[in-house]
Amino acid sequence: MKIMEKVLKNIEKVDESQKAQMQEYVDGLLKPMGSLGVLEGIAVQVAGIDPELFNKPTKKAVLVFAGDHGICEEGITSAPQPVTALMTNFIANGKSGVGAISRQAGADVIVTDVGVNATLDNPNVRNKKVRFGTGNMVKETAMTREEAVQALEIGMETALEMIDKGYNVLATGEMGIGNTTPSSAIFSVFGNIDPQEVTGIGANLSSDLLDKKSEVIRRAIEKHQPDPQDPIDVLYKVGGLEIAAMAGAMLAGASKKVPVLIDGFISSAAAAIAVKMDPCVNDYLICSHASAEKGAQKGLELIGFKPYLYMDMRLGEGSGAALAFNVVDAAISMVNNMGTYAEAGIDVV
Numbered sequence: 001m002k003i004m005e006k007v008l009k010n011i012e013k014v015d016e017s018q019k020a021q022m023q024e025y026v027d028g029l030l031k032p033m034g035s036l037g038v039l040e041g042i043a044v045q046v047a048g049i050d051p052e053l054f055n056k057p058t059k060k061a062v063l064v065f066a067g068d069h070g071i072c073e074e075g076i077t078s079a080p081q082p083v084t085a086l087m088t089n090f091i092a093n094g095k096s097g098v099g100a101i102s103r104q105a106g107a108d109v110i111v112t113d114v115g116v117n118a119t120l121d122n123p124n125v126r127n128k129k130v131r132f133g134t135g136n137m138v139k140e141t142a143m144t145r146e147e148a149v150q151a152l153e154i155g156m157e158t159a160l161e162m163i164d165k166g167y168n169v170l171a172t173g174e175m176g177i178g179n180t181t182p183s184s185a186i187f188s189v190f191g192n193i194d195p196q197e198v199t200g201i202g203a204n205l206s207s208d209l210l211d212k213k214s215e216v217i218r219r220a221i222e223k224h225q226p227d228p229q230d231p232i233d234v235l236y237k238v239g240g241l242e243i244a245a246m247a248g249a250m251l252a253g254a255s256k257k258v259p260v261l262i263d264g265f266i267s268s269a270a271a272a273i274a275v276k277m278d279p280c281v282n283d284y285l286i287c288s289h290a291s292a293e294k295g296a297q298k299g300l301e302l303i304g305f306k307p308y309l310y311m312d313m314r315l316g317e318g319s320g321a322a323l324a325f326n327v328v329d330a331a332i333s334m335v336n337n338m339g340t341y342a343e344a345g346i347d348v349v
């Protein structure tokens with residue numbers, strides 16, 4: 001609990017005066033005002049987070065958290081549960097989607113087991129297992145409140161350690177067969193909307209099982225009555241261990257004034273938890289892409305985000321966030337490498 005208290009205490013609002021200064025500078029760059037669109041907005045956001053980011057190279061990492069889900073026994077996934085362990089090893093060994101995209105973006109991938117239902121004997125996987133998978137949320141809470149706090153703190157510790165090591169732009173990613181189900185549950189609770197509105201096929205669930213998937217979520221919510229005013233209540237009753245850890249990493253990033261890129265649907269559910277725990281976190285999060293998962297757009301709207309990249313991606317793992325590292329680097333390069341109207345001796349167009 002100590003880490004969480006400290007992290008929450010250190011989260012401050014971003015610096016609006018730095019943002020205003022950067023907006024003015026960007027408007028004076030040699031281009032029609034506003035013509036670099038979203039890049040300009042990202043530069044302004046980054047300036048509000050930490051203007052120092054323009055003065056040194058970015059050091060980027062995707063923090064991938066892995067965990068299993070008891071809800072899989074209801075038959076609402078296409079892949080069997082052991083794929084979590086298998087894929088966690090593949091991600092840690094650099095052989096996954098997020099690995100390929102991170103390599104291109106010059107980012108490292110740090111893999112942490114917070115709840116895989118197997119013992120992973122892999123030196124590339126950090127072992128921080130809270131328990132061997134969550135409970136089946138239609139029968140019991142996914143975890144205890146204490147376990148949710150523990151997983152949140154593991155995410156915080158991981159992010160803090162990486163920031164200490166010099167990483168200054170982070171992203172969250174995950175691996176956990178079944179984790180689109182708790183993600184939909186989280187959005188359904190926060191949005192007070194029927195699960196069906198935010199439930200999709202995940203990793204290619206056959207569409208004739210979609211109704212079953214939303215029904216399972218409906219039953220879990222009815223049974224546990226998560227309190228939307230208490231994000232940890234939502235997290236422990238219908239969430240996931242890797243979702244908790246990602247939320248923790250986002251909170252810790254904000255506490256250290258480090259931007260954190262949100263990936264797809266599952267990362268967004270973690271962002272919802274983080275933002276509900278402290279709304280100031282919102283300004284430290286950069287929403288990377290619009291996942292093709294049903295409910296992704298709606299989920300982001302619920303927490304006030306608009307995605308930048310439309311790539312029809314729906315892999316998770318942190319893959320979309322890794323791709324968006326390039327966008328953040330481009331925004332910084334725009335500020336550092338473009339000439340200005342003042343230099344050219346002409347008026348702003």
Ligand SMILES: Cc1cc2ncn([C@H]3O[C@H](COP(=O)(O)O)[C@@H](O)[C@H]3O)c2cc1C
Pocket residue numbers: 076077078079083087174175176177178179180181201202203204205315316317
């Ligand atoms: C081979 C494979 C690799 C993956 N990498 C990410 N996911 C993605 O799919 C899972 C969520 O979908 P659902 O809730 O339908 O199980 C998560 O592990 C997510 O990261 C994968 C899924 C599979 C099958």
Ligand SMILES: O=C(O)c1cccnc1
Pocket residue numbers: 180201202203263264265266267291292293296313314315316317
């Ligand atoms: O958007 C995602 O992160 C996603 C969507 C479906 C399955 N796995 C991940």
